[in-house]
Amino acid sequence: MASDSDHDSTTELLDEFRAIIARSQKDFLFTCSGSLSCDNDPKASEDANPVKDPVTIRWDPSDASTPASQCKITFPADSESLSALIGDMQQATFGLGGKDVLDESYRKALKLDTTAFSTNFCPYTAGIMDTVSRILVPSVSENQTCIVRAELYKLNIYEGPSGHFRSHVDTPRSSSQFGSLVVCLPAAHSGGGLVVSHKGKTINFDWGSATSPAVQWAAFYSDCEHEVLQVLSGQRVTLTYNLYACKTSPEPDKAVLNTPLAKHLEALLSNDKFMPEGGFLGFHAAHAYPHSSRSFQANTKSAPGGVPPLKGIDHVLWQTATALGFKCFLRPVIGYEAYEDGEDESSIVQGIGQRLAFDTLGGEVECLADALRDDYLSKSIHPEDVEWLNHCGRKNQEVALAYTAYGNQASTEYVYSYCAILIQVQGQGSETDEDSDTGMEVEPASPPVISSAPFGG
Template sequence: MVNSAASITNPQVTAPLSPFGKVLPSLAVITHIDLGNATLDELEQLTRACEPATFGKNRDDVLDESYRKAGKMDPDCFSLMLDLSQTNLKKTICDYLLEGTQKKDIIAEQYKLNVYSEGSFFKPHVDTPRGDKMFGSLVIVFPTSHDGGALHLRHLGHEWIFDSGQALAAEGQTSIGYVAFFSDIEHEVAPVISGHRVTLTYNLYFGDSGPVSMNDAVSALIEDPELLANGGTLGFGLRHGYPITDDLKHVYSALKGSDAIVYQSIRALGFEPALYVYYHDWSKLSLGVLVNKVVDFPKGIFSDDDDVLTLGHDEGGIIVRQSSGWGTGRAPSPRFGGKPEPMEWVTPMRNFNRQQADVSLWYGNEASSNRVYGDVCLAVRIGKAGDRLAFTTVAEQNEAGRKRQEERRKWRGY
């Protein structure tokens, strides 16, 4: 989700107004309202010119005022002086919402003008996707004073609230509020207590150069001889949240949206993307360990050189080192024999699927209580430049991990 109050001076809407609701062109009364300075009377006129808003239910548009109470005006009944291409909104949405190779063209299709006056609301719902390429919605809230009418967005137990009435009132200059969110986000407009919440909704689509070309984008990335020249691991942070239990097997078939596209594109190129929990080593920032399950970290203090990395490695994990960026020079624990595998993050790690555990570990010569964090990602092994498909397979890695785990068990005596 992105939201903000963008500074745009005097957004204006021109609307044909009629006391009869839907305006027929021949009967239309053309009125112009400056939504940056609208009077109460103008807003009431705008409200009256709207039709009751319907909502999409099983492919039908349904009118049910116990579910959605608001006014709507179709785009052929108004024209706006707000031109999205004159703002940086599409760029902002692209920067915050889209990742990696999806960061291309966005098409924002004007959908409806809505007026939520006193007592209006829209109960929890997800927007009906209009076509394969639709990935989300954008709501613009004009600076007309209102109390209540906050937009609540919910996803996997998280909730974000955008109280446009408060946010816009707090802005020093005339501004619009905006929220953009993915199509699978449940959202709700709380009842408007007073005033008028005037919004414009857009359907957001990927342009032609969007994720359909993901295969090409991933293949261009892998063909770059400077990227992991000697082979290594590419990491993709997951964009969506999934219910995680102790292993990750069930997540493969549940992958959604851009996560599914990345996964399929990589497989189509002959590589083997796999899901891992990436446990961070906070004391050595560029290092981490990829484990194909949630690690049940032991309680209690271990030997001197136990740390998150070695414990993860003992569980069959692969120690990886970010190959560029800050902190890349620090060494892993001496007990870990092999060299960490170089890793490049293609899309940043997100914490939607965070696993955490409290452990007591040795850092330097002091035992301390630590919270260990693991985030789920897709990782792909690639061979060296020129021979990218010569990579260690997931089965080979798992076998090596299993042997290591067995050795550690013997060594620890359990």
């Protein structure tokens, strides 16, 4: 039996580790940005001015008799030259509860799909993807390669005086999508700031206030809420891209073991007085992750229960625990209504789902939590059996599984899930048998590998 002093020493270790996690969490960025000058200064070096050729867009005219020469625009562009393009664009919709909706009070913007336009702008040659990989796709060791891919999604124009897009998250197109990239082309406008928020922090990218022509951009984790404020005048022209990541090596990154976080986690987990009966050390993930249906996964090559690319502190904690030899699970945290025996009033309690993919994902967001609860909550572990490193940080009602109520596209295949990372502690007396019943489905291979990246949606 554990004595009082054993208990005190493990409590102290656990509290220290909680403090380290809380501090580290603040260090992680959720967005990055840049500006590429379009001043054609012949003296500027290529590094300082990577957008050498003017950015050009060519598009399909809505009237087939319009000559191709009139369906081309070069940036920086003024209102007059943008008018032909604007005339050939359609109103942009957004996703709400699995349906595409046109509602100008929520989103007023024009769009062209990638089937209807092409551009010479390339985020790789412009150096944007290097910055995005460095900042948003956390470090991988030399023996790990990570493929980061940007897929052009839309051309949008938000026009003054009323273009805007209210708060939403970007609908995940596959479990390997981690982010979104917005590239704002040089065209005069005012207002229209892109405001990105995460855990109480907010950043406003106000591209309309640039004093000289530039291609300005921002990338962010696509589960972060964001909005386009009202454009007051002019035209705000953007290219949007979906960002995908795929780690190709199953090796945990040993470099993470040199951090204070790793030293403390090791001290805690190697202390045989800590959770002597075994159990789980849990962390309410800083980010939400795509939750997909098994039938959808069966049709793609992504493995059921596969772990999506983790973001920020979530990635670091996972890497650290796996590099220390512990098994980790990424699981949805579900809020559901429960009735106490003999009570008439229900209360919202949290449950941990058995896996991050389930059988009956439908279009109706409301059905999702119910379906999940019925599908596998009964078999899963209870949150009270977990030693938590942090609080959930959301009001109980918001712990609901999916929150793509407002997305930028309708989806019935992927929604985001609030998640927990669970680190399995074996305990002294507990079985070490791989097949011991944890109440959890085992991940394939060594997460966070995605064995075959389902690039694209």
